[in-house]
Amino acid sequence: MPHLSMMSAKNKIDGSVRSLAMNFLQKLQVDDTAPGLHIEPMNAPRDPRVRTGRVNQMYRAVLFKLVSEGETHYVYMGTWPHDEAIDIARSSVLKFNPIIGVAEVEDRGLPEEPQPAYVPPAPAPVVSPAPESEKPEPSIVVVPEWTNILPASWTAERLETEAGISAAGAQAALAATTQTELVAVIDSLPQMQGLVLLGLANGDSLADVLAELRDDSAGSTVTVAPESQDATEAVDPQDDATIDRALRASKGEFVFVGDNPEELREAFESLDFDKWRVFLHPEQRKYAESSNSGAFRLTGGAGTGKTVVLLHRARELYRANPSARILLTTYSRALAASLMQQLTRLDPELPQVEMGMPGITIAGMDQIAARVLRGASRDDVTAATAAVLGPDRNTLANKVSRVEQDFEAAVDMASPNLPEELLQPRFLDQEYQSVVLANGVVDEKDYVRASRSGRGTALNRGARQELWKVFAQFRRSHHMNDAATFPEIAAVAASVLRTRAAAGGALPFDHVLVDEAQDFHAPHWLLLRALVAEGENDLFIAEDSHQRIYGQKVPMSRFGINIRGRSRRLKLNYRTTAENLAYAMSLLSGIEYSDLEDAPETASGYRSVRSGPVPSVLAVADASAEVEAVVSRVRSWLSAGVYPEAIAVLVRSERSVNRAVDGLLSAGISSSSASGGSVAGKGKVTVMTMHSSKGMEFQCVVVMGAGATEIPAMWTINGLPEAERFDALLRERSLLYVAATRARDELVITAAGEPSELIRR
Numbered sequence: 170m171p172h173l174s175m176m177s178a179k180n181k182i183d184g185s186v187r188s189l190a191m192n193f194l195q196k197l198q199v200d201d202t203a204p205g206l207h208i209e210p211m212n213a214p215r216d217p218r219v220r221t222g223r224v225n226q227m228y229r230a231v232l233f234k235l236v237s238e239g240e241t242h243y244v245y246m247g248t249w250p251h252d253e254a255i256d257i258a259r260s261s262v263l264k265f266n267p268i269i270g271v272a273e274v275e276d277r278g279l280p281e282e283p284q285p286a287y288v289p290p291a292p293a294p295v296v297s298p299a300p301e302s303e304k305p306e307p308s309i310v311v312v313p314e315w316t317n318i319l320p321a322s323w324t325a326e327r328l329e330t331e332a333g334i335s336a337a338g339a340q341a342a343l344a345a346t347t348q349t350e351l352v353a354v355i356d357s358l359p360q361m362q363g364l365v366l367l368g369l370a371n372g373d374s375l376a377d378v379l380a381e382l383r384d385d386s387a388g389s390t391v392t393v394a395p396e397s398q399d400a401t402e403a404v405d406p407q408d409d410a411t412i413d414r415a416l417r418a419s420k421g422e423f424v425f426v427g428d429n430p431e432e433l434r435e436a437f438e439s440l441d442f443d444k445w446r447v448f449l450h451p452e453q454r455k456y457a458e459s460s461n462s463g464a465f466r467l468t469g470g471a472g473t474g475k476t477v478v479l480l481h482r483a484r485e486l487y488r489a490n491p492s493a494r495i496l497l498t499t500y501s502r503a504l505a506a507s508l509m510q511q512l513t514r515l516d517p518e519l520p521q522v523e524m525g526m527p528g529i530t531i532a533g534m535d536q537i538a539a540r541v542l543r544g545a546s547r548d549d550v551t552a553a554t555a556a557v558l559g560p561d562r563n564t565l566a567n568k569v570s571r572v573e574q575d576f577e578a579a580v581d582m583a584s585p586n587l588p589e590e591l592l593q594p595r596f597l598d599q600e601y602q603s604v605v606l607a608n609g610v611v612d613e614k615d616y617v618r619a620s621r622s623g624r625g626t627a628l629n630r631g632a633r634q635e636l637w638k639v640f641a642q643f644r645r646s647h648h649m650n651d652a653a654t655f656p657e658i659a660a661v662a663a664s665v666l667r668t669r670a671a672a673g674g675a676l677p678f679d680h681v682l683v684d685e686a687q688d689f690h691a692p693h694w695l696l697l698r699a700l701v702a703e704g705e706n707d708l709f710i711a712e713d714s715h716q717r718i719y720g721q722k723v724p725m726s727r728f729g730i731n732i733r734g735r736s737r738r739l740k741l742n743y744r745t746t747a748e749n750l751a752y753a754m755s756l757l758s759g760i761e762y763s764d765l766e767d768a769p770e771t772a773s774g775y776r777s778v779r780s781g782p783v784p785s786v787l788a789v790a791d792a793s794a795e796v797e798a799v800v801s802r803v804r805s806w807l808s809a810g811v812y813p814e815a816i817a818v819l820v821r822s823e824r825s826v827n828r829a830v831d832g833l834l835s836a837g838i839s840s841s842s843a844s845g846g847s848v849a850g851k852g853k854v855t856v857m858t859m860h861s862s863k864g865m866e867f868q869c870v871v872v873m874g875a876g877a878t879e880i881p882a883m884w885t886i887n888g889l890p891e892a893e894r895f896d897a898l899l900r901e902r903s904l905l906y907v908a909a910t911r912a913r914d915e916l917v918i919t920a921a922g923e924p925s926e927l928i929r930r
């Protein structure tokens with residue numbers, strides 16, 4: 170039976186042709202001489218191994234046929250209408266790239282044409298401009314800075330011989346005069362060549378770029394990359410056996426499915442829409458498969474595929490040991506629900522199970538805390554509650570829903586002798602989580618001695634004594650109602666597990682994988698550490714400090730999570746265009762961020778291989794003109810054929826959600842509000858808060874409400890102690906960054922009145 174490799178084609182085929190193409194490949198995998206397949210060589214092709222096969226009367230599949238050690242190996246490139254398929258087949262060459270160490274397909278042009286001086290395809294805007302009858306929208310700013318340009322030391326010859334770029338690609342790259350043109354060249358090259366060029370254009374050294382792409386440590390048993398210059402020279406790029414070996418490594422844009430029908434189905438289904446299911450970047454594959462001696466942290470900007478790595482890693486851990494108990498967790502229940510759906514898409518066969526069972530458990534951290542308490546004995550919960558909240562507490566029957574109001578009431582009752590800014594509910598809440606709960610403080614004496622590392626505002630002994638009056642009152646009022654906050658419940662659950670572990674009892678999980686960890690509060694970290702024993706592959710933590718929009722930064726090391734030497738960053742953005750990415754990064758420029766360990770977090774080096782329209786910022790006179798501008802932009806997207814469910818309007822406050830929905834509805838555009846993790850529904854434009862949009866993505870996005878009066882929302886900042894204000898302002902900036910990075914293709918920002926200082930440059 171012939172073996173088969175699938176290539177991640179750039180074109181898409183529609184439903185009926187898809188199932189015929191799948192049928193064709195299933196037959197080919199069994200017998201390439203089967204009647205009806207019509208596997209035919211081409212007349213005068215660039216590569217004699219190219220074949221076409223008959224999918225139906227109108228469509229042809231394009232394949233390469235290799236023979237290595239007596240075995241036939243077909244490479245499926247894609248399916249196209251008959252004439253196009255013939256041209257693609259005749260102009261394509263399958264080869265091994267000895268410098269990058271991968272198989273690749275190069276477009277060399279039709280044989281009767283001279284090898285063309287390369288003309289990069291113009292990047293097509295996704296959306297046509299608004300109809301002329303509509304009022305022109307006043308636009309201020311924004312052309313992203315031209316940051317990606319190939320260093321002048323790269324000549325065409327060096328690109329070809331040292332970096333493995335095709336001759337035509339090298340010429341085109343040097344001829345590109347803008348970032349957009351360069352991205353268009355990159356997008357048209359074989360994938361790995363494109364990634365090499367992208368790295369060089371970002372100023373990375375060739376050695377670093379190649380090391381990243383050629384990494385074979387990810388469990389691949391096939392080593393194809395030559396190790397030295399001599400070896401490079403010895404490799405014949407056209408040799409069938411060499412190409413065959415490279416394809417079997419399933420790297421980059423190829424996946425080897427051999428003669429396995431299940432793998433064929435999985436790879437085929439992901440070809441058009443869900444490439445992330447099978448085609449991972451070598452770095453993504455490495456982090457999904459590597460074994461780590463302890464806790465590991467994966468950082469990376471929005472859209473770099475952190476969630477994709479977590480999903481693959483969960484599957485790899487399960488495959489390596491089906492009796493392992495694996496937890497995939499995140500900040501909220503809504504995001505966990507989205508992880509469940511994505512894991513099912515990756516592999517519906519994976520067992521998604523209840524906590525403590527072999528398989529993969531997916532839940533938000535607060536759900537996990539509740540389950541730990543439900544599964545513990547009454548005595549254990551009573552003891553842990555007393556240990557965390559004080560000896561007179563033993564039940565936690567009700568949830569506190571209005572924490573800030575309860576702090577206000579506690580201040581009134583306790584009337585401490587302190588300046589106003591130390592009595593702000595937001596400050597008190599953070600102090601309570603990060604110091605009181607994190608240190609297991611139960612009385613004034615504990616609080617006076619507790620470590621406050623990482624907290625901005627210094628507090629002397631007297632201030633702490635006064636503050637403790639508030640915390641004690643806060644606890645007393647909840648005692649009367651048997652009520653507890655979510656962070657309190659997480660801290661109690663962690664205490665239950667720590668006591669169990671100290672007595673030699675079993676912990677619920679063998680491996681814990683975390684998404685969106687930048688938003689965890691201190692008790693979440695306590696619980697996380699307590700869920701799994703320290704050891705190999707215990708914790709795998711994905712986070713992006715630039716997306717911290719809740720709570721406070723707390724160093725993981727305070728909770729016994731040490732990632733020293735085990736922290737890596739993903740840089741390739743799979744979600745957004747280079748233009749949207751440049752705009753989103755400009756929102757962060759000049760601002761110092763630090764990661765969970767308080768080390769400076771760089772916002773540089775992120776890149777995208779796609780190009781699209783430059784984002785626009787529309788500054789209009791007032792709120793009603795802003796709604797009009799939003800309606801007009803949404804309408805132009807809809808009339809250009811964008812599906813309503815692929816469009817989102819993201820706003821700063823709940824109040825603005827209604828304003829946007831009402832505006833769209835009265836203009837006859839179907840829309841409704843949605844909260845985290847879900848969209849408004851089929852046929853509807855989604856309107857949601859920027860907070861709710863975390864973790865989501867849409868083809869076209871309007872970020873509405875970037876006016877000076879809306880963002881930063883001053884109620885989140887005013888009244889805070891000086892040292893906390895910077896962090897609060899940073900969260901508002903991050904919120905804009907989160908919102909702007911939800912857009913795949915097109916991004917518009919609107920502001921009523923004066924634009925916010927956060928978007929002015």
Ligand SMILES: Nc1ncnc2c1ncn2[C@@H]1O[C@H](COP(=O)(O)OP(=O)(O)OP(=O)(O)O)[C@@H](O)[C@H]1O
Nearest residue numbers: 444445448449450471472473474475476477743864
């Ligand atoms: N190897 C890949 N091939 C194709 N698409 C990919 C790949 N990796 C990720 N993607 C796509 O890129 C987008 C972003 O991926 P993902 O959500 O994992 O990123 P993220 O880093 O978790 O983003 P955020 O921090 O914004 O939540 C998704 O649409 C995902 O399907």
